[in-house]
Amino acid sequence: MNILILLLLLFVNLYSYELAETYEYDTPIIYSNDLFPDLPKKFEILQIPSDKTHYRLNAQIIAKTFELNGVAIDIAKTRYVNFTKRSPVDFTPLKYQLWEMFQEQYPTIDINTITISSRGHLSSLRKDVKGIFDDRFYQNSSGTFYYFDEQGIRHYLDYSVQARIGVLHTTQKVSRKERISGFNTLLKPIPFTSFKDKPLTALPDHPSRFRSNLKPSSPITLRNIETIPLVLKNEKVIVEIKNEGVIVEFGARATQEGLLYDIITIQKSDGKRAKAKVIGDKRVELQ
Template sequence: MKILLLLFAFFLHLNAFELQENYEFEDPVIHSQDLFPNIPKSFEILKIPEGKTQYRIDAQVIAKTFELNGIIIELGKTRFVNFTKRSAVDFSTLKLQLELMLIRKYPSIQIDEITILPRGYLESLGKETRGVFDERFYQHPKGTFYILTREGVRRYLDYSVQATLPVLHTNQKVSRKEPLSGFNTILKPIPLQTFKDKPLTSLPDHPSRFRSVLKAGQVLTLRNIEEVPMVLKNEKVIVEVRNGMVVVEFVATATQEGLLYDIITIQKSDGKRAKAKVTGEKRVELQ
């Protein structure tokens, strides 16, 4: 019997539901299925006091109520749960704003759904209201932004985006400084997720290479690549020497790599070294 109980508890734990920090309500009586629509058992969790548009409760209290009804839920990092009365406000203008912002960043993105929840009850929303988002909003599928009321008060809202984005992946192990190409990468659709930097949705317009060794199947972002220098180390370059209207050219060896307008060191045929500015592909100007 004890073994059966342990197995039952373990099964419940594997199928546990994770409690979120924020929920909306219409009916002040909150039931289990208001928090988890797919939960098999319906029972009362709490009753929001009359007249309240916001209510906060310790997550442990909710977890204990579920436990008393034979269901284990996961709290994760949730310490308190906030209930906000569902607003009749239409958020379609803010959703459209966010959608257009995402499309500007990712022209190939496929957006399925955008959800916006206010952190507090909102009675109305001006037609010209615009959201203020974090500058790196496009690197996350969810986040927080704010709007300004007519009185200049900030009202915060949470958003989440369900979308699919085609992103470049490595299709084999690549080496540091290996050129980025269609031979060592492949475009795969993935759900919009948290990225450390802007993901690559296509091959860059300018020649690029990998910054480090990467394994096959790696999602590629801007931090994984760098522009290929116009001048490479130990490469022969054309050196220009200008003196008024007179231009003299000779061949030297670059002892450093450099991007456009970088100052690098070159070595002349007599072994002497000098400073030169990168002016083009395999071309420098003596300084």
């Protein structure tokens, strides 16, 4: 039993410390707990030349130093480690920009912290700085962006957001083409990590339905829903015929569903079919 516990502790120790690709430093001497703050054993890893603001080192060398001090670290995901001198600049304008952008995308977001770090040493940052982000930045809680300085030089920075987002979930099993409403959905806060598609944080402004079957407690994304067509299949519609300024109307049955301005097929009372354009809610215009 004691041997089993010892092996378990060794296993936990082996995989507790995963080396990252980037670290910031204030002083040129890098210690073990600069990389892993919760490491009880403190020892020197390297000393960066004082004239350097950026230093790159093979992860194998760092791992060997830890090994010589009786600590195993995981470098499976890291080949080289970049050390960047911490920039004495205030990232508040960029943090506020990020805060506004995430609030716009997710009105139900509750942001705890926003962290920004530069990939190189920055001596200054103008107050009117604006970051340039990827079009789908909002799908991930961390990423990279850049800005241009006064000389037009591009500078890259990394950001990380700790937050929770209120996302609509199904309260029961829902079927394809079932209308989405407050009766089959509920807003639940979830940790913000990454999304393959934008989640719904509120019921759509326009009548919508599910595009596929979903299990109970499933998060709902934009890909899961679609707008309910103005005309549904087998629904009775009003057909308009315009002739020299005169509008004649009669009833028919839609044999297809259609959105605004779609061309669909209708069936008249005599059984004959015709083409018609969707012009409104349950209204079509004969073509």
